[in-house]
Amino acid sequence: MPRILAASVFSANSGESAAFFRSSRVLILLLIVSGICSGLRSGCFAIANTILVKRLRGSLFASLIFQDISFFDTEMVGSLTSRLGADCQRLSHVIGNDIHLIIRNVIQGTGALINLLSLSWPLTLPTLVICSVLAIIFSFYGRYQKRAAMFAQEFNACANNVAQETLSLMRTVRAYGTEGEELGRYKQWLDELGFVSIRESVAYGFWNMSFLSLYRSTQVLAVLLGGMCIMNSHASAEQLTKYILYCEWLIYATWRVVDNSSSLLQSIGASEKVFQLMDLLPADQFFSKGVKLQRLMGNIRFVNVSFHYPSRITVPILDHLNLSVQANEVVAIVGLSGSGKSTLVNLMLRLYEPVSGQIYIDGLPLKELDIRWLREKIGFVGQDPHLFNMDIESNIKYGCPRDVEEEDIEWAAKQANAHEFISSLQLGYQTIVDGNLLSGGQKQRIAIARAILRDPAILVLDEATSALDAESEYNVKGVLHALRNESRAKRTVIIIAHRLSTIKTADRIAVMDGGRIVEMGDHTELLLKGGFYSRLVRAQAESLA
């Protein structure tokens, strides 16, 4: 275009109307073609951007949810959601914006350079030197930008984490009046973020200053050197005009390339963690195709099992633990808080692997069984059951491996003592579970119904502690009662109980202390023995008296 622009101006100046109109027609044609091409380019890259964000977020989420449970012990939820949201968005910006602008400007700059060289290579050299200086300054600036972006993303993730934690624990924050402290914690990360951003802005200012000075100097140089050439009759005014226009194009293209490269480096810096997370291999247990038995009887055996959590390797939790549970037996596990009861269940669900020893299910090592198949056969109700933000029916059906009818759902709800309160809700089973609509005990009953609906061969109930105790005791006792009277419900049951009165009717009671089973027997036997269990019962009776 600069060549044709200059030709039009100088043909008009010399009164060559035919040449002027010919050039003008070409200019209009170029204008239309470049407009259409720009539109297509931007549109296509914007579409690519949208597809990329979708794929990135999908792949990252897939990578996250197939990680070992121990991964979630160390990674913060707020930080992971920040990677899934802002970081993925930023990475897609690379394709949607930076890469296509870089390609466009590299092509435009190369074209300008070729034209400049064909006009006069000695005059092109100073412009090339300026462009090289620009590139060197940028390489330093770019490296700085990349590091700054990484810090900014990290601080942003930490701020998100504090916000998520505070907002989800708002009731505790209000009850303890710690709004000020939480605000302080959030602001601390904002300050860190602000500090990095200010330094980033100062560096950007320096970069812009260098760029603009160099940019202007190409124009001044072009006029100076070109003017001298005209005076020495080495060049015409038309050539000088073309030369100045091409210089302008070249330096503009260089600026755009380095500016977009800077943004590209920032995005890459910010996305390093996204790639690290995406590169994580899924947990081994999702790869191994284990054995599927024809029927799970529900025999469980822990042989010499020792364990510590991967995040706290110096703290042994289970110590050469041995436990044997027969099919269809109801076994209660009791012990002081922190003695390792829930950990035992975590190992049985293969959420963690034992450090040594072996767990056998129906005589086969747990590791050799198909873990998905096994989990389908186990019903688990945790201490603090969280429900999904969907209707009660879907919550009860959640993860059920078989097709179920409405009657099955009602049956499970009745077994869990949940049918009555669900029916009293205006929309019954279609009521959406959101916020604090249900009490903790009601949520627990729905979670119990969910576990029962799977018709599991092994049912694990981790009785809730603290405030929920009384209601939880009632819920768990209810389930035990139903299991005893319901022929359809023959299964192995493991109950972790805090209220010892809950489990009087259990076939056997295993007493845990310091990561070991220290006593085993039924309620009466253990009371008669006068050991740890009887002391626990006495202590609890005294505390309730």
Ligand SMILES: Nc1ncnc2c1ncn2[C@@H]1O[C@H](COP(=O)(O)OP(=O)(O)OP(=O)(O)O)[C@@H](O)[C@H]1O
């Ligand atoms: N994910 C984890 N990472 C590191 N340590 C953990 C983890 N979960 C539990 N622990 C630690 O393991 C020990 C045993 O915890 P566990 O939850 O098994 O005890 P528990 O007997 O079920 O206690 P409670 O009766 O209070 O539920 C505790 O000291 C606890 O701090």
